[in-house]
Amino acid sequence: MDDGRIVAKYEIVFNNVTVTEERKDTYDFATYRIDQLGWQVPDKSPIKKIAKPADIAGLRVSVGSGTNQEKILLDWDKQNKAAGLKPVEILYYEKYGDVLLGLKSGRVQAYFGPNPSIAYNIAVSGGSRIVGTFSGAGPDLQGLIAAMTKKGNGLEYTSRYGSNDELARYPEAEFAPPHGAFRRYDAATAELKRVWTRPHHRGAGLGRLVVRELERGGLRQEPNSMYIQ
Template identity: 30%
Template structure:
């Protein structure tokens, strides 16, 4: 395949992000007043006009339930933190900033405020530990190195626990996510169960991710069965990928299951193709840092209290959580 195909020309980042964000907002605002369409994706209800029993949402369809104010600090868990953290009352968090709604349900921004499942989970953990987050923004490829060199105490960016990552950082798990595909509506594939179902197609994903690793590891599978290999293109901006799916410049995207399912319900002219694997996701800390155990214990406290389940229910993701947080789970790849 020529390297100068119509699928290989990047879309201008700012225009793409703005256009897709606007589209997601419009779709959410015009959605049904019910809280789910059956796929685990929240629909919208207008502010102040929710039907009895419906979940509260803002005018963008983003849920607004308060699932944090009732969470109390646990002095015993706070005592697990290093003295420096206890004295300062803060943990420095490295993460990437996702504008608009393109990163939901994991993360997004509404009126300058960060929102999302991951945001609620980390705020709940901070409440249990009796500290606050000092949030500092990097990029997905720079957060883990920032944890390694001490710039951040903790990293959070939907990081899957892999063998290579566990060599350099510790994980404290807080959910399981999967690896799934979203396609433009006219792509001649409706279900993907293995990578060879995508032979001959162009796949867009983010660089430095588990998705890149999976596609790289499987690069020879199509040729091995006599089919044309798939081609991979990398985009740092998810909004660019989503706009590309709508305008025909991207055939298939590869990303986290929770996000892909959300996108399939909110981005026009796309379809969910399926999930091929799952991965434990967690906060990352420096190797052998006591912070990792404190984070894991805090997640388990939230699971035991029921607050963890409330957060997943808020984002219409019941059943997507984990029964127990663990340190450094056995990687799936």
């Protein structure tokens, strides 16, 4: 996928876009599901499991060009070659329907693509099965799929919350120290507001830690209760 060309044409992109460290430098993201990739093979295939590079050595594998899964596949193939194993024969098709025909005919031995699409196809049509899943972010992180926008254009916030009006609704003075992220709702209640995790720091549990500490700090400021809108 040519990120720059697509985002230059459209304000926001929904197209199974994986959040990557490289893309975070240029784009903002609003995540909406985990990025789980799947390995699809025909029902009668002798392949039982694909979990590591050696499992695909010498296979004819189909993958989408320019996708994150292609990068993973190319890296696995590179590892296999370095280990003296047979290279992968990579087959590219523009349409998933052509991949399915390839699987049915035996031309394609395995397909590496978005797991939700594969699972749906198997549930509806049968004829194939999943022999492995893999995070789109690699073995050490859980990948995330997101809407992608130009960095700083405000649509990332809007895609999550619907409007930027909330940021202008209350004067900044109400959030000045020592109140911070708290706004007094009434004499006994504080409202936790304007808590934000930058897109490139999401997915690591930092937001949860921040809110937990804010809850402790809020209680020290003597409200009897607090809520998050």
